[in-house]
Amino acid sequence: MILALYFVRFFIQNDTSVSRDQKTFITGWLVLQGFFLVISPNLEMILAGGMLLYLLIIPCYFVYFILIHGASDFRPELEKYLCALFIILALGTLGLIYFGADYKGSDNLLASRNIADTNVTMAYFILLWPFALLYANRQKMAVLFVFVLSGLFITIVLFSFSRGAVFLILPYLIITLYLTGHFLKWILFIMLIIYINGERLLHFLENQNLTYFWSLRFADVLSDYSFWSNLQTVSGRVEIQQTAYELFLESPVTGHGTGSFEVLGPGFREAHSLFYTLLAEQGLIGTIYFYALFLFLAQYLVSNALKPRTLHYWLIPMALLFYLAFNHTVGSVFVIIPAKSISVNCIAPVLLMCLYFYPRNAEPFYMR
Secondary structure (H helix, E strand, O other): OHHHHHHHHHHHHOOOOOOHHHHHHHHHHHHHHHHHHHOOOOHHHHHHHHHHHHHHHHHHHHHHHHHHOOOOOHHHHHHHHHHHHHHHHHHHHHHHHHHHOOHHHOOOHHHHHHHHOHHHHHHHHHHHHHHHHHHHHOOOOHHHHHHHHHHHHHHHHHHHOOHHHHHHHHHHHHHHHHHOOOHHHHHHHHHHHHHHHHHHHHHHHHHOOHHHHHHHHHHOHHHOOOHHHHHHHHHOHHHHHHHHHHHHHHOOOOOOOOOOHHHHOOOOOOOOOHHHHHHHHHHHHHHHHHHHHHHHHHHHHHHHHOOOOOHHHHHHHHHHHHHHHHHHHOOOOOOEOOOOOOOOEOHHHHHHHHHHHHHHHHHHHHOO
16 A cells, blocks of 8 residues: 555656556556456455455556656665665565464474475565576676575475476576676585585584485385376366366356455465466466467567677566576466455566566667
8 A cells, every 4th residue: 555655656746658568558557457356256355455466556656667667776775675675575585484384383394394395485586587687697706696695496396396387487597697707606605505514504404304304205205106197186277277167167257256266276376377277267368368478578578688688688578488498397376365364465467577577678778
C-alpha cells in the first residue's frame, strides 16, 4: 500500500504520457487479469491481494519504468539496488533456515527449507543474479565481490535441498561466470579452498547432517535407470500436473480463474509448472497471452545482446532462460497470492520488467 501511494505521488508530480502501444498493452493486461480474478472460485480470499498486485502494482511499475528508464544513471542504480536485494534476500533466507531448524525443537533442515520457501526464492535469485554480477564487475575488488556473491548463491542452493535447483543453478553459475570473465578465477579459488579446508568442510557437512538430508532427497531418484522420470515421480509433480490438466479440460478456454488451483486442486498454490498452472487457471486465452509475452521478451533480449560487443549483455537473456526453466521444472513463481498464508508478493514480474528496461536504457549508448 505504501508503494501504491508512492506511485500516485510520483505520477501526479511527473508527466505520465505513454505511447499508444503501451496504453494498449496496459489496457489488455487490466481487462484479462480482471476477468481471471472475477471468475475465480477463490475470489473472496484473494480479492484484496489480487486487485492490489495484478490491477495496480504491476501496471504502475510498468508505467514507472517507462518514465524513468531513460535516466543516465538508470542502469548503475538498478544494478546497485538489485544487488542489495540479492544480498538481503540471501541473508534473510539463511536466517529463516537457521532459526527454522530449531522451530518447536524440530532440528530438521528439511523442515526449515519449507519454512524459508527456498523453492520460491530460488526463482528470484536467478533473476537478481545478473544484476548482482554486473554491479560487482563495476567495483574495484570485483573478483572478491563475485566470490562472496557466488558463495551466498551456492549456500542457498545447499540449504534448499531442491534437486531441481542443483541441476539448474550449477550450469547457470558456470555460464554467467564465463560471460563475466570470472569462471577460471572462480574455479581456482574453489580448488584452493577445498585443498586448504577439505577436511574441515567434510566435518562441517557431517555435523550439520547435510550429507544425510541430501542423501534422503536423492536416494529414491538414483534408484532407477530413468533419472528424469524418477525425479518427477518422487517429487509428486506428475500427479499434481495431471490434476491441473484435468481442471483445464473442464474449462479449456478461460480456465477457472486466478488462484483457483489452490482450492480446486490438491491444496498447492500452483502445479509446480507455469504451463500447467496457466492451463488450469487461465485456460488457452491466458496461456497463449503469457507465452506470447515471454516470447516477445526473449526475442527482444537476444536481439539486444547481439548488438554490443561485450558478453555481459548475454547475462540478461540467460536469466530469463533459466527462470523459465525453473518455472517449468521446479515450481511456478510469478504473482503469489495464496489464500492460506500472508506471503503475498509480485517480485518476479517486477524483475522481468527490469530485464526488459535495462537493455532499453543501453540502446542509445551502444547503437551510436
